[in-house]
Amino acid sequence: MKINVNAKDYTLDVPDNTSLLDALRVHLNLTGTKYGCGEAACGACKVLIDGHATPSCITPVASVQHKAIITIEGLEKDGKLHPIQQAFLDEDAFQCAYCAPGMIMAAVALKEKNPKPTRQEIVEAMQGNICRCCTYPRIINAISKA
Template sequence: MSLEPSQALPRAATQLRVNGTVHPISLDRDRSLLYVLREELGLTGTKYGCGEGECGACKVLIDGVAVRSCVTPVGEVVGRSITTIEGLAEGDRLHPVQQAFIDEGAFQCGFCTPGMILASVSLLARNPRPSEGEIRAAMDGNLCRCGGYLRIFQAIRRAAQLPEKVDGGAP
């Protein structure tokens, strides 16, 4: 026997800490974190790309580590610290990775940029001076439909204060 909508069990209320602010939300474990961020909290800087964990456009930081919010059930991140692109700057001061992306012109349409920046922040937090291979490995799950990888990788090198890649080779 299935329940009619009006008979369904009430959703438990809970809280989500996003960008340092606690938000009340209803807890439906089937909802993705991406859905809650965009549709309930209005944080549309986090992008919906593939919805299947393949493109990285939806990445946010959970306790400082980049995760794909489209495949993260919201119930798994209650009590954790969530950072979206809207929470990265401190007042008027951009995060160094944001500034590096601007300085290198590392975007065209900008759709992939929030996910790229948060993946970069996550990488540099655990590995402040990554090797070329470590940058490639960390960014492997982030796709740019505009093909802006060269500038994106230069921006990461700039943020890490690594020398520019002289040959400008493909990432």
């Protein structure tokens, strides 16, 4: 099957029910997307699929053929971080940073739809993304300031 990840086409020889997360991490060696719960409850594995933040752990790779997939690795352009990535650094939103890729991908999807979200809109959009270090205030600040 063929998939497009970070504007590159790849051909994979995997069963249709292989999770997109496994395809990315194991078969394409794109390890920025993290495995968290395996049930789409924590948000660590979110990627953008046609602009929508989507949990890759429960998404069959066969379902994303002919769609644009963006991972955390695909946000950086010409050696420059995406504004959301930079804002997370500037606001010291990371502690252990395990949740960071999924948080950033959810924030990018939000800001692409709504460039100036209110605090409440940020909180609502980030539901389903868990930070076990509880840096939520800094995460919200980073998204607000990006």
